[in-house]
Structures are given as C-alpha cells and as structure tokens.
Amino acid sequence: MSIALWVIATLLVLGGFLYYRSSLLVTSIGLVGMFAIGSWFDIVGPVLWVLLALVLVPLNVTPFRRGVMSKGILGAYRKVMPEISETEKDAIDAGTTWWEGELFRGAPAWKKLHSIQKAELSAEEQAFLDGPCEEICKMMNDWEATHELADMPEHVWQYLKDHKFFAMIIKKEYGGLEFSAYAQSRVLQKLAGVSTILASTVGVPNSLGPGELLQHYGTKEQKDYYLPRLANGQEIPCFALTSPEAGSDAGSIPDTGVVCKGEWEGKEIVGIRLNFNKRYITLAPVATVLGLAFKLSDPDKLLGDKEELGITAALIPHDTKGVETGRRHFPLNVPFQNGPVRGKDVFVPLDYIIGGPEMAGKGWRMLVECLSVGRAITLPSNSAGGVKSIALATGAYSYIRRQFRLPVGKMEGVQEALARIGGNAYLMDAVTTFSTKGIDLGEKPSVISAIAKYHMTEKLRACMDDAMDIHGGKGICLGPNNYLGRGYQGVPVAITVEGANILTRNLMIYGQGAIRCHPYVLEEMLASAETNAEGLKRFDKAIWGHIGFGMSNFVRSLVLGLGFWRFTSSPFSDSTATYYKQMNRFSANLALLSDVAMGVLGGSLKRKQRISARLGDMLSYLFIASATLKRFEDEGRQKDDLPLMHWALQDTLYKLQESQLALLDNFGLVGKTMKAIMYPFGRIAKRPSDKLDSKVAKILLLPNASRERLGKGQFLSPEGQFGYLEQTLRDIIAAEPLFDRVRKAANDRRMPFMFLDQVAQKGKELGVLSDEEVELLRRAEQGRLRVINVDDFAHEDLIAGKHAREVALASAKKQDNAA
Numbered sequence: 001m002s003i004a005l006w007v008i009a010t011l012l013v014l015g016g017f018l019y020y021r022s023s024l025l026v027t028s029i030g031l032v033g034m035f036a037i038g039s040w041f042d043i044v045g046p047v048l049w050v051l052l053a054l055v056l057v058p059l060n061v062t063p064f065r066r067g068v069m070s071k072g073i074l075g076a077y078r079k080v081m082p083e084i085s086e087t088e089k090d091a092i093d094a095g096t097t098w099w100e101g102e103l104f105r106g107a108p109a110w111k112k113l114h115s116i117q118k119a120e121l122s123a124e125e126q127a128f129l130d131g132p133c134e135e136i137c138k139m140m141n142d143w144e145a146t147h148e149l150a151d152m153p154e155h156v157w158q159y160l161k162d163h164k165f166f167a168m169i170i171k172k173e174y175g176g177l178e179f180s181a182y183a184q185s186r187v188l189q190k191l192a193g194v195s196t197i198l199a200s201t202v203g204v205p206n207s208l209g210p211g212e213l214l215q216h217y218g219t220k221e222q223k224d225y226y227l228p229r230l231a232n233g234q235e236i237p238c239f240a241l242t243s244p245e246a247g248s249d250a251g252s253i254p255d256t257g258v259v260c261k262g263e264w265e266g267k268e269i270v271g272i273r274l275n276f277n278k279r280y281i282t283l284a285p286v287a288t289v290l291g292l293a294f295k296l297s298d299p300d301k302l303l304g305d306k307e308e309l310g311i312t313a314a315l316i317p318h319d320t321k322g323v324e325t326g327r328r329h330f331p332l333n334v335p336f337q338n339g340p341v342r343g344k345d346v347f348v349p350l351d352y353i354i355g356g357p358e359m360a361g362k363g364w365r366m367l368v369e370c371l372s373v374g375r376a377i378t379l380p381s382n383s384a385g386g387v388k389s390i391a392l393a394t395g396a397y398s399y400i401r402r403q404f405r406l407p408v409g410k411m412e413g414v415q416e417a418l419a420r421i422g423g424n425a426y427l428m429d430a431v432t433t434f435s436t437k438g439i440d441l442g443e444k445p446s447v448i449s450a451i452a453k454y455h456m457t458e459k460l461r462a463c464m465d466d467a468m469d470i471h472g473g474k475g476i477c478l479g480p481n482n483y484l485g486r487g488y489q490g491v492p493v494a495i496t497v498e499g500a501n502i503l504t505r506n507l508m509i510y511g512q513g514a515i516r517c518h519p520y521v522l523e524e525m526l527a528s529a530e531t532n533a534e535g536l537k538r539f540d541k542a543i544w545g546h547i548g549f550g551m552s553n554f555v556r557s558l559v560l561g562l563g564f565w566r567f568t569s570s571p572f573s574d575s576t577a578t579y580y581k582q583m584n585r586f587s588a589n590l591a592l593l594s595d596v597a598m599g600v601l602g603g604s605l606k607r608k609q610r611i612s613a614r615l616g617d618m619l620s621y622l623f624i625a626s627a628t629l630k631r632f633e634d635e636g637r638q639k640d641d642l643p644l645m646h647w648a649l650q651d652t653l654y655k656l657q658e659s660q661l662a663l664l665d666n667f668g669l670v671g672k673t674m675k676a677i678m679y680p681f682g683r684i685a686k687r688p689s690d691k692l693d694s695k696v697a698k699i700l701l702l703p704n705a706s707r708e709r710l711g712k713g714q715f716l717s718p719e720g721q722f723g724y725l726e727q728t729l730r731d732i733i734a735a736e737p738l739f740d741r742v743r744k745a746a747n748d749r750r751m752p753f754m755f756l757d758q759v760a761q762k763g764k765e766l767g768v769l770s771d772e773e774v775e776l777l778r779r780a781e782q783g784r785l786r787v788i789n790v791d792d793f794a795h796e797d798l799i800a801g802k803h804a805r806e807v808a809l810a811s812a813k814k815q816d817n818a819a
Contacts, residue, residue, distance in 0.1 A: 001041040010034045018555040021107075024548065054644035060545075070540035077528055077543075095372045095446025097516050098438045103622040106553045106591035110571040110580055113626055118634040119437040125183035132163040133190050133400065137715040141481040142195040150335040152197060159741065161233025163562070166205040169212055174227035176211075181439035183261035185432050186713050189385025193714045193722065196490045199382045200336040205230070206284045207374030208367070208498075210237040210291040210315055210354075217355040217366050226289065226315065236599035240278035240341045241367065246659045257312060257396045259298040259360075259469030262347040268303050272353075274322075274346040279753035282499065285328045285339040290316045292341075293367060296360055300320055303350075309361035314352045321347035334490035375498050376435045376449035383460035383494060384428035385714065386487055391425040392711040393483055393702025393722050394418065394467045396475070396729040400754050400787045407701070408470070412690070415697035417466035419688065422696045423647035425710055430631035430648070431456060431624055447513045451620045454504040457494040464488050479791025483721040506609040514581055514594055514605075517619070520546035521598070546595075551579045554677075560585040561697065576629060577651045582685060583622060586656055590618045590676055593663065600670055614663035621656035625649055640706040643695035650688045657685040689791045704728060728783030735780040738773050 013034050016651070017027040036053055038044030058064050099116075104109050121129070136159055145152050160166065168184050170176025179187075184206055192199035205211060211230050214223055228233040229250060246253040255276035262271050269282075274483045276294055284290070284299035299302070316327050323346055328339040350357045354366065398409030408414050435452045438445050449701040466487055468475040475484045495501045499508060515522050520542045527538035595617060596607055605612060632638075632645045661679070664671040687694075699706050703726075717723045735756060742763035751759070760777035763769035769777070 001037075001042065003043050006034075006038050006041065006669060007044045010038070015555050018548075019559060021548070021552045024059060024544070028060055031056065049211060052520070056300040058764070062540075063143075065544070066536060070543060070564060073543055074528060074536065077524070079541075080527060081290055081525065095369070095512070095516060096443045097448075098388060098441075098443045098445055098448065099434075099626060100233050100447050100451070100513065100619065100623055101517045101519075103587055103626065104513065104591060104594070105519055105713060106549075106556055106588040108583065108587050108622075108626070110569070114633055116437065116441075118180040119433050119440070121186065121283060121299055122267075122287070126181055127187070127335065128177070128179075129186055129190060132159075132165070133187055134715065134717065135161070136160065136165070136198070137190065138717060139195045140195050140198050141480075142486060143482075144199065145195065146333060146335060146486050147478070150330075151337065152201065154761065155771050156198075159203065163518060164233070165202045166233060166236070167231040168202075168206045169209070169215070170227055170231045171215065171326070174223065176227070177229035181373070181377055181436040182433065185384075185436045186291060186382040188378060188381040189388065189429075190713055190715055192385035193389030194720065195492075196334050196382070196386075196487055197336045199385065200282065200334075200493075200556045203378035203382060204239075205237050205360070207378040208241075208371045209239045209374075210289060212356050212370045212374065213239075213291060213313060213366055214315075216370065217359060219356045220698065221351075221355065222315070222356075230289075235288045236283060236286050237289050238281050238283040239276075239293075240276070240281045240285035241293045243276075243278055243281045253293060253311070255292075255294040257294045257296045257314075259296065259302050259309075259350075260300065261302075264347065264349055271347055271349045274309045274314075274316075274343050274348065276341070276343045276346075278341040281340045282336065282497075283343050284341045285326050287325065287336045288318050289343060290323070290325070291354070292316050293363055298360075303357060303360060306361075308652060311364040311367075312360050313354045313363035313366055314348065315342075315354060316346070316348060316352060320346055320348060327819060331493050332489045334486055342788050362370050366447070371498070372444045372446035372449050373439055374449075375446055375453045376439060377432075377496055379494050380428075380432050380435065380452040380456040383456040384425075384432045387421065387425045387428055387460055387463045388465045388711050389722055390463055390484070390487075390713050391700055392419045392707070392716070393708070393715065393725050394421055394470055394706060395697075397696075397787060398470060399701045400728055400732050400784055402724075403472075403692065405752065409603060412694070414470055415694050416690075417470055417698035418700050419647060419684060419693035420651075421463045421466050422700045422710065423651060424463050424686070426631075426641070426644040427628050427648035427652065428456050428459055429710075430627040433634075434627035434630050442470070447509065447516055447619075448623065450499070450508040450512065451623050453498060454509065454558060455620055455624060457491075457535040460494060461491045467566060474788065474790055477790035479793070481721075481786065481789070481791055505616060506613045507606075509620060510612040511606065513616065513619050514598065514612075518591075518594060520549060527789045550592065550595040553588050553595065556588040557585075557592045558677050560588055561680055563681065565684070574637075575646070576632065576649075579625065579629060579653065582653055582751050583625060585684070586618065586653070587622060588623065588662070589660060590615065592595065593660070593674065596674065597667075605786040611663060615660045617659035618656055618663075621652050621659070625652045625656075627653065636707065638706065638709070640699075640704065641709065643692060644706065644710065647688045647692055647696050650686065650692070650805075653685040654687040657683060685760070692756060702733065724783060727786060728787055731776060731780035731783055735777050738763065738769060738777055741768050756782075 013030055014027070017030050031052065035044050035049060101114060102112060119191040136156065139156055139159060164177050167176035168179040168187065172178045188199050188203050191202055198695055209228065214226055226235065230237060243253050243255055255278065256726045257272040257274045259270065260273050261268055262273060263413065264271060274292070276295060292314050292416045293311060298307055298309055318321060322343050324342040325339070328337065331338055353359055395409065395418060398414055399407045401408050405581055409418060431452055435445065435448050438448060444787060452502065466486060467484055471484055474545070475482070475488070478485045515525070523542040524539060524546065527535050527542055529535070530538070565581050565585035568584040570577040572580070597611055597615060601608055601611070609817060628645060628648045632641065635641065661675070664675040664678070666675070695749050699710070715722065739753060739756065739759055743749065745766045745768045746762060760769065760774040764774050764778070
C-alpha cells in the first residue's frame with residue numbers, strides 16, 4: 001500500500017466516523033486500527049504513533065481532559081461569553097424545543113416528523129365551527145362595522161359573549177369551551193375570512209391575556225372569581241403591556257408599581273401604587289378588567305429584603321379609581337377596539353397580582369411563556385384564513401372577469417400572481433396546523449411561534465398585494481361589495497403587533513433558536529455559570545460534544561455539497577424525495593454555519609442582525625418546508641394537490657438557498673471559504689417554473705377537489721361575500737356552453753361574453769334554450785355584474801365623524817325650512 005493511498009483511506013475512515021457521528025472512543029479505535037494497518041505496511045513509524053498518542057490519550061483520559069483542557073477552555077469561554085440579561089434568560093427558559101430542534105441538528109429524523117399524530121377536531125369543536133361560528137359569520141357585516149359604526153354591532157358582541165367565543169381557552173370547569181389550539185386556529189381562520197375586526201376581537205382574549213395567565217398562575221380565589229365571568233362574557237379582558245417608550249423592548253417598560261401602605265375600602269393595607277401609560281391595547285376601550293404589566297419596587301422592604309422586584313402582572317378592574325380607559329386608536333380603517341390605558345396613583349391590594357404576592361417580580365417569565373403559545377395561534381391563523389379566502393375569491397374573480405375575450409386568469413401574468421396566492425395558502429395552512437399541533441402536545445414553542453408570526457404575516461402581505469393587482473379597480477374602491485380593501489389596509493397591523501416583524505426576524509427567531517435548538521450551546525452557557533466541580537463536569541461533556549458536532553457538520557456539509565445529498569435518506573421514494581434530501585443538506589449547513597458564526601463573532605453576533613436574520617431564515621424555511629411535507633402526508637398524499645405541494649416546497653427551499661448565499665456573500669473571507677465548501681457546483685434549488693405556476697393557477701380557477709381542500713373550513717355560505725362568488729363561478733361555467741350554443745345559432749362569432757340576460761332572450765327567440773337555461777343565463781349575468789361592479793356613494797355618505805353629523809343636521813334643517 002502506498003503512503004498516499006493510506007492517507008486517503010485514513011481520512012475517509014475519519015470522515016466516515018465524523019459523518020455518522022460516532023463516539024470519541026469509537027473514532028479513536030478506528031484511527032488506531034488505521035495506524036496499525038499503516039504499521040503493517042511500514043508506512044507508520046514511531047513518530048506518527050507518538051503524534052497520534054499526543055492527540056488521543058488526553059482526549060480519552062477523562063480526568064486529564066476535564067481538569068486541564070476543558071478547564072482552560074472554560075476560562076476563555078467565560079471571558080468571551082456575553083452576559084445574558086434576566087429578560088433574555090427568562091425568554092430562553094420559557095419555551096420548549098420541538099421539531100425545530102431536530103432541524104438544528106444537521107440530520108433531521110424524518111420518521112419522527114411523520115410519527116407525530118395528525119391534527120384533528122373533536123366532534124364538539126367541529127359542531128362549534130358548523131354552528132355558532134357559521135352563524136356569527138352570517139351576522140357580521142364588515143362594511144357596516146368598518147365604515148358606519150367603527151365597531152361591531154351590539155347583537156354581534158352579544159352573540160360572541162353568549163356562545164363563549166372569548167372562552168375557547170378557558171377550561172370547562174370554569175364554564176369555558178376548553179378547545180384545542182388547533183380548534184382555536186380553525187375558528188380564527190374562518191372568522192378572518194369574513195372580517196379582520198371579528199377575528200382580532202375573538203383572537204386576543206384567547207391569546208395573551210388574563211384568561212391564559214390566570215389558568216396558569218392565578219390563585220384559587222382569582223380563578224374561581226374571574227374565569228367563570230370571563231367565560232360567560234360578563235367580563236371583557238385586555239392585557240396592557242406596550243408603552244410609548246417600550247414596544248418591542250417590552251422588558252424596559254417604564255410603568256411602575258411601588259409597594260406601600262394605603263387606604264382600601266376604609267382600611268389601611270399594604271398594597272401597590274401604580275403609575276402607567278399604555279397604548280395599542282386591543283379591547284382596552286371596552287374591557288372591564290385590565291391585565292397590567294409594570295415594574296414593581298419595594299423601597300420600604302414590606303415584602304422582604306429585595307427592593308427591585310422586577311416586572312409584575314396584575315389584574316385591575318377598569319373602574320378602579322385613577323384608571324383611564326375608553327378612548328380609542330384608529331388602526332388603518334380597521335377599527336377593532338384598541339386604545340390607550342392610563343393610570344395615575346392607582347392604589348390596589350397586593351392580591352391583585354396574578355398569582356398573589358408570591359408572584360411579585362415574576363411577570364416577565366409568565367408573559368413570555370404564554371406569549372410563546374398565543375403568538376403561534378392568533379396572527380398566523382388570521383393570516384392563513386385570510387389568504388385561504390383570498391385564494392378562492394381571486395381564483396373565482398379571475399375566471400369570471402373577462403378581458404380580450406377570455407378570463408383574465410388565463411393570462412400568464414395573472415397566473416404568476418395566482419400561483420403565489422395558491423401555493424402560499426397551501427403552505428400557510430400547513431404551518432398553522434403543524435405549529436398548533438405542537439401546542440396541543442404540550443409544547444411551548446417560542447421559536448416556532450416567532451417563525452409562524454413573522455412568515456405568515458409577511459406572506460399575508462405579499463398575497464394581498466397580488467390579489468389587489470389582479471382585482472385592480474374592484475380592489476381599491478371600498479364599499480359593501482369590496483372583500484379585499486379593509487384586509488389590505490389592515491395588513492400592517494398584523495406586521496406590527498405581537499413583536500414587530502423586523503425585530504422578530506432579526507433578533508427573536510435565531511436569537512432564541514441558536515440557544516434553544518442547538519444541542520450543546522444552552523448546556524455550555526448553564527454549565528459555565530456554575531463554579532463547582534459539577535459545573536466543570538457538565539461543561540466538559542457539552543464542549544467536547546459541541547466540538548465533535550461541529551466537525552461532523554463540517555464533513556457532512558463538505559460531502560453533501562459535492563452532490564452526495566442525492567444519496568441521503570428520505571422517507572418516501574416519490575417526487576417528494578428530492579425535498580427531504582435537499583433539506584438534509586441545508587440542515588447540515590445551518591448547523592455548521594451557526595457554529596462558525598458563533599465562533600467567529602462571539603457575543604457580537606447579536607449585533608450582526610443581518611447574519612442572524614439569514615440564519616433565522618434558514619431555520620424558518622426548514623420548518624415551513626417540514627410542515628408542508630407533513631400536510632401532504634397527513635392528507636393522504638393527494639395526487640391532485642401535487643402542484644400546490646411542489647410550488648410551496650420549491651419556493652421555500654429556493655428562498656432558503658438565497659438567504660444562505662446572501663449570508664455567505666456578506667461574511668467576508670469566512671463566507672467565501674464556506675461557500676466553496678457548500679456550493680462547489682452552484683445552486684441546487686430552483687424556483688417554481690412557469691409551467692408549475694400555470695398548474696397552481698388552474699386549481700384556483702375552476703371547482704375541483706384540490707381547490708375545496710385548499711379552502712376547507714372557510715365561510716362560503718351564499719349569505720356571505722365569498723359564497724356568492726363561488727355560486728357565480730359555477731353559474732358562469734354552466735353558462736359557457738349555453739352562450740356558445742346561442743352564438744352558433746345566431747351565426748355571430750364575435751358575440752362578447754357579456755349581457756347574458758340579452759343572450760338568454762335571444763336564445764329563447766331562436767328556440768335553442770329551455771326556460772331553465774334562460775333562467776341560468778339571467779342569474780349568471782346578475783352574479784357577473786355583482787362580481788365586477790364596484791360601489792359608488794353620495795358625497796355626504798362618505799363624510800365621517802363629527803363633520804358628518806353637522807352636515808346631516810344642516811341638511812335636515814334645510815329640508816325643514818323648505819317645507
């Protein structure tokens with residue numbers, strides 16, 4: 001055996017052990033075996049054996065490795081490790097890690113993904129969707145609420161209270177519905193397809209709010225008093241967190257509470273004097289009980305030895321002396337109840353703290369734990385529901401609306417936009433289904449919730465833009481027949497609330513994901529904070545596991561980058577296999593780039609937001625692609641859905657690839673080196689083709705089983721805006737052969753597809769249409785005109801507010817004088 005051959009064989013053996021993540025002992029034995037073979041062929045002499053011993057012996061002799069090597073690394077680690085604030089620590093500790101952790105390990109276990117039970121509704125939950133949820137959708141008139149009343153009508157409010165829409169999260173023992181997170185998502189999706197006001201109003205009390213906090217942390221007395229009242233609608237809750245000076249940086253809220261003595265109901269007690277100024281608080285103008293976050297201090301040490309207790313959450317009745325509510329913000333012509341909450345020298349008892357005095361200072365932990373659940377449900381579900389309804393409506397409109405003698409949906413430019421809407425609708429429903437299933441399994445997915453919130457609201461924005469482009473004037477002219485305008489106006493609200501999207505992408509997704517999802521980083525951080533022997537033992541195990549993990553991902557990225565990703569495992573051998581295999585490669589890349597970024601940048605990675613954002617994009621797109629593949633499997637691998645699934649996966653993995661390349665191109669020499677390893681032959685993922693775009697668009701244009709699955713659960717009753725679109729689409733399709741028959745009988749090839757009532761009359765005169773067919777054409781024409789026409793108004797009908805009242809009074813006075 002030649003020296004070169006032995007060296008190559010040894011490197012391949014070492015690479016194999018690293019690729020398959022063998023233990024240190026097994027890898028060491030393998031190297032010793034290769035050196036023994038080298039000795040047999042007189043290639044390895046004493047010097048190489050000594051060098052090998054100098055490497056392997058210290059690593060495998062645990063007392064030496066731990067007491068010398070790991071101890072030295074620990075000292076250096078503590079010097080470069082950035083200090084983590086208490087709020088950051090609480091955020092990291094609050095959530096749990098689920099499938100996203102698997103994606104971070106560089107070798108996802110796909111069988112684990114598909115072993116997760118399919119999300120399903122109980123009979124009770126389905127009955128609620130088919131009954132009260134369907135009924136409230138029929139009752140809601142969004143134009144009336146947004147333009148005429150700036151609120152939902154009183155009978156709608158009452159119906160929501162009577163049927164416990166605000167109590168989906170409250171347990172049955174307190175009179176609530178106790179629905180699963182998946183069921184809550186389905187309800188919100190349906191409501192969002194009808195009205196943003198309706199979905200927001202229902203979503204917030206079932207997300208971060210007093211009900212959620214009370215169930216997890218409230219005292220028995222607080223639960224027994226408030227939860228039944230919240231369940232039956234007797235109390236309307238809100239939660240006041242955001243301040244003018246502290247929005248996304250909620251941990252720096254300036255609102256204060258001071259433990260002191262004061263008078264309460266004629267007696268002197270120890271309580272809290274509050275001063276706060278909150279804004280953007282949903283339901284605040286109508287709330288009867290305020291959840292309030294503030295920084296609590298105890299200067300006189302009435303509760304203990306600590307003066308600064310930290311962020312605390314309390315429940316404050318709205319009629320408490322000094323509390324000011326009732327005024328409203330006006331968020332972009334989507335006037336859900338939202339406004340400021342203020343309080344000056346508000347004195348309350350200590351037992352107003354959620355969980356009682358012993359929970360003083362523990363509010364931030366409470367908030368981030370609950371927000372990690374609520375953020376994964378409300379806004380992602382509202383976004384998915386909105387896009388699902390938009391997909392059906394835009395598809396129907398694109399077939400009904402004719403230009404140049406053909407449906408606009410058959411034009412390639414329109415099909416490109418339709419494909420984005422349809423593909424994203426499929427994907428978004430997959431993400432909300434998968435993420436809410438995680439919650440129902442007991443997870444508190446802080447990373448997943450950030451992924452879902454950011455990407456679903458951004459996709460809502462993109463799909464709304466596409467829908468508006470297709471609808472043109474129909475979309476921009478507001479009125480009772482406009483089903484896009486208010487949703488389009490309200491998109492930035494979703495982008496802004498529950499963690500602004502810029503913050504969420506640049507700081508939260510990867511900021512939490514790198515620590516929570518990485519198999520070793522969190523343990524290293526925790527171990528480094530300990531100063532005893534047990535801390536060194538934990539650090540030794542974590543740091544050497546981390547080193548081996550990094551070496552493995554380097555080898556995996558190198559091997560897979562050379563094209564061997566095509567030979568990696570996939571749970572299926574059909575057309576989805578290439579996606580699983582590409583994700584194997586991208587997962588290894590993410591794991592390696594994370595270690596490289598943390599190693600090169602250290603604590604400054606938090607400030608390199610574009611790098612952390614792109615790493616977050618990689619993790620996000622891996623999760624989104626996983627959810628999409630999971631949906632395809634759970635729904636029985638429907639052949640008709642292949643265009644939707646392929647579009648969603650190709651778009652997602654292409655965007656993942658471009659985020660990764662953007663990171664490498666902006667990471668200096670390190671990025672260039674890593675790019676050579678990861679992309680020696682260029683890109684591997686391609687964006688959806690024009691042909692695939694056309695296939696997706698065609699699914700939206702005509703009734704079919706795949707289209708029905710895409711819009712499953714949405715409000716499509718003939719009494720709603722989208723229901724008449726669906727009926728008109730079917731009528732237009734049925735009218736086309738009748739139109740052709742009349743045109744042929746009249747020998748008029750240039751007859752336009754319009755004035756179908758006149759076509760019906762002509763067909764009757766020519767004797768080629770039955771009475772039923774004449775009626776069908778007339779009904780199709782009525783529907784067609786309703787679909788393509790827009791509303792118009794008298795000038796005075798568009799004047800809002802105080803001035804409108806003055807104009808109305810002046811007009812009435814003028815009529816009286818004339819009489």
